[in-house]
Amino acid sequence: xxxxxxxxxxxxxxxxxxxxxxxxxxxxxxxxxxxxxxxxxxxxxxxxxxxxxxxxxxxxxxxxxxxxxxxxxxxxxxxxxxxxxxxxxxxxxxxxxxxxxxxxxxxxxxxxxxxxxxxxxxxxxxxxxxxxxxxxxxxxxxxxxxxxxxxxxxxxxxxxxxxxxxxxxxxxxxxxxxxxxxxxxxxxxxxxxxxxxxxxxxxxxxxxxxxxxxxxxxxxxxxxxxxxxxxxxxxxxxxxxxxxxxxxx
Amino acid sequence: xxxxxxxxxxxxxxxxxxxxxxxxxxxxxxxxxxxxxxxxxxxxxxxxxxxxxxxxxxxxxxxxxxxxxxxxxxxxxxxxxxxxxxxxxxxxxxxxxxxxxxxxxxxxxxxxxxxxxxxxxxxxxxxxxxxxxxxxxxxxxxxxxxxxxxxxxxxxxxxxxxxxxxxxxxxxxxxxxxxxxxxxxxxxxxxxxxxxxxxxxxxxxxxxxxxxxxxxxxxxxxxxxxxxxxxxxxxxxxxxxxxxxxxxxxxxxxxxxxxxxxxxxxxxxxxxxxxxxxxxxxxxxxxxxxxxxxxxxxxxxxxxxxxxxxxxxxxxx
Ligand SMILES: Cc1cc2nc3c(=O)[nH]c(=O)nc-3n(C[C@H](O)[C@H](O)[C@H](O)COP(=O)(O)OP(=O)(O)OC[C@H]3O[C@@H](n4cnc5c(N)ncnc54)[C@H](O)[C@@H]3O)c2cc1C
Numbered sequence: 001x002x003x004x005x006x007x008x009x010x011x012x013x014x015x016x017x018x019x020x021x022x023x024x025x026x027x028x029x030x031x032x033x034x035x036x037x038x039x040x041x042x043x044x045x046x047x048x049x050x051x052x053x054x055x056x057x058x059x060x061x062x063x064x065x066x067x068x069x070x071x072x073x074x075x076x077x078x079x080x081x082x083x084x085x086x087x088x089x090x091x092x093x094x095x096x097x098x099x100x101x102x103x104x105x106x107x108x109x110x111x112x113x114x115x116x117x118x119x120x121x122x123x124x125x126x127x128x129x130x131x132x133x134x135x136x137x138x139x140x141x142x143x144x145x146x147x148x149x150x151x152x153x154x155x156x157x158x159x160x161x162x163x164x165x166x167x168x169x170x171x172x173x174x175x176x177x178x179x180x181x182x183x184x185x186x187x188x189x190x191x192x193x194x195x196x197x198x199x200x201x202x203x204x205x206x207x208x209x210x211x212x213x214x215x216x217x218x219x220x221x222x223x224x225x226x227x228x229x230x231x232x233x234x235x236x237x238x239x240x241x242x243x244x245x246x247x248x249x
Numbered sequence: 250x251x252x253x254x255x256x257x258x259x260x261x262x263x264x265x266x267x268x269x270x271x272x273x274x275x276x277x278x279x280x281x282x283x284x285x286x287x288x289x290x291x292x293x294x295x296x297x298x299x300x301x302x303x304x305x306x307x308x309x310x311x312x313x314x315x316x317x318x319x320x321x322x323x324x325x326x327x328x329x330x331x332x333x334x335x336x337x338x339x340x341x342x343x344x345x346x347x348x349x350x351x352x353x354x355x356x357x358x359x360x361x362x363x364x365x366x367x368x369x370x371x372x373x374x375x376x377x378x379x380x381x382x383x384x385x386x387x388x389x390x391x392x393x394x395x396x397x398x399x400x401x402x403x404x405x406x407x408x409x410x411x412x413x414x415x416x417x418x419x420x421x422x423x424x425x426x427x428x429x430x431x432x433x434x435x436x437x438x439x440x441x442x443x444x445x446x447x448x449x450x451x452x453x454x455x456x457x458x459x460x461x462x463x464x465x466x467x468x469x470x471x472x473x474x475x476x477x478x479x480x481x482x483x484x485x486x487x488x489x490x491x492x493x494x495x496x497x498x499x500x501x502x503x504x505x506x507x508x509x510x511x512x513x514x515x516x517x518x519x520x521x522x523x524x525x526x527x528x529x530x531x532x533x534x535x536x537x538x539x540x541x542x543x544x545x546x547x548x549x550x551x552x553x554x555x556x557x558x559x560x561x562x563x564x565x566x
Contacts, residue, residue, distance in 0.1 A: 235553035
């Protein structure tokens with residue numbers, strides 16, 4: 001069995017982001033970038049399946065700037081076998097990303113595609129669902145448990161009411177929650193090894209997918225600041241204030 | 250223009266998120282139809298037909314679609330969508346799961362999690378865990394949109410008089426089989442639209458201690474919430490998680506107990522009207538956005554708060 005994992009390079013989750021002064025977007029110059037956190041869970045799950053013998057090859061793909069090679073190398077340092085970068089300087093809609101991934105799926109023929117459930121930059125939560133639609137494959141989204149048996153997977157997906165269990169026939173698309181597993185840290189020797197693993201670079205223009213943007217970001221602004229910081233002395237004052245000042249209890 | 254709203258429900262009643270989504274739809278256009286698909290869902294269909302602002306309810310009542318799998322609901326949406334300029338669903342796990350699928354089949358993009366309507370093609374949405382607010386414009390013929398329920402008021406569940414139409418459809422087989430659902434059973438208000446929420450974090454230290462919140466929740470008729478760290482540690486189920494990768498909430502009163510205030514948590518609750526933080530570390534970032542901060546050991550503060558609430562009730566009597 002072969003797994004394709006899609007990873008995205010995003011601003012590190014610990015960074016306090018800054019809106020550009022001209023309101024055109026978010027400042028990314030000289031900002032620490034990392035792999036989108038739930039994508040790490042996707043990579044980890046694929047590697048675990050390889051270790052347990054279910055999967056024979058784990059291929060990692062990223063779509064983005066030349067620099068996204070770093071993200072692919074991180075995934076290979078965790079244990080992925082090889083990487084593909086689809087290079088583009090354009091900011092793509094999730095639909096265009098899904099179309100690009102579809103083109104890669106058609107080349108690679110994986111049995112399963114794993115992705116993070118959302119990217120923590122634009123918080124769209126769309127790409128996996130769109131990819132499965134375009135491939136006409138079934139989908140398992142927001143997954144916190146994954147079991148593979150022959151050509152069927154059993155998943156638990158996190159829903160607002162609790163958990164839902166589904167049985168899905170492969171090939172399928174699975175989007176991962178942070179609770180799916182605990183991503184490993186790459187060891188130094190594995191980081192060195194990853195540098196020698198194959199990484200193909202393809203220009204997005206060679207895939208003939210329609211990447212026209214349909215959703216234009218007209219402006220990006222700072223959110224209103226919330227004024228806080230007032231303290232109360234004890235439980236008594238707190239309850240009195242909630243009752244007679246804020247009038248919320 | 251006309252709008253199709255996908256109702257979120259459990260075959261028994263409409264979820265509150267549906268009312269917020271209809272409100273958002275009404276800010277785009279007044280011609281609003283609602284799709285209710287499921288099984289044994291007569292009560293839901295009736296409720297939708299009485300909802301303020303709804304022109305027509307499209308009904309699918311079939312055992313095959315009882316569990317509303319994304320692969321099925323998206324087929325229905327695709328068949329209906331040519332009559333509509335906009336398709337809206339709540340940006341809950343229900344809507345997030347199926348809307349992008351329907352959109353992509355039709356070669357449309359999606360605008361996720363809108364918090365305001367500027368015009369029929371322009372919307373506001375939070376990005377980067379709410380640390381930036383984007384205004385986006387869609388050039389798609391049919392606009393697929395998920396709506397952040399807490400950003401819109403609720404329409405009235407009564408006063409409407411919509412017609413009901415059973416639609417014909419032909420569902421292709423899907424390769425996904427529903428096995429089971431594990432839902433938390435609680436008498437408390439739904440987290441997504443509770444007026445008061447008391448949330449616990451890693452500071453609670455155990456599943457056993459987490460129950461300390463119950464006593465206060467009972468006295469305030471509050472819903473219980475949690476940080477991701479508390480859920481990850483197994484103190485409580487994933488359905489209680491508030492934040493960027495959990496639920497968005499905006500109650501009148503949000504009480505954060507033993508929660509540090511990471512941006513990913515704030516993303517889910519900073520629109521609350523009044524925020525209370527109880528934390529023993531005065532440097533905790535949560536204090537920076539709290540209207541009332543109490544620097545205290547929660548294990549001492551919670552019993553005291555409970556006692557003070559009793560005193561209030563005694564006075565009221
Ligand atoms: C991609 C991504 C997505 C995420 N999504 C979410 C999300 O949706 N929701 C979310 O909540 N988090 C999310 N997180 C995690 C987030 O970054 C924080 O790790 C998490 O919110 C911390 O939870 P906490 O405040 O309970 O724990 P901690 O940060 O460990 O804070 C515990 C607090 O309890 C206080 N405390 C301890 N003991 C006591 C006591 N006896 N009395 C009083 N106070 C006490 C401490 O002073 C501390 O401030 C996400 C992280 C990532 C990377």
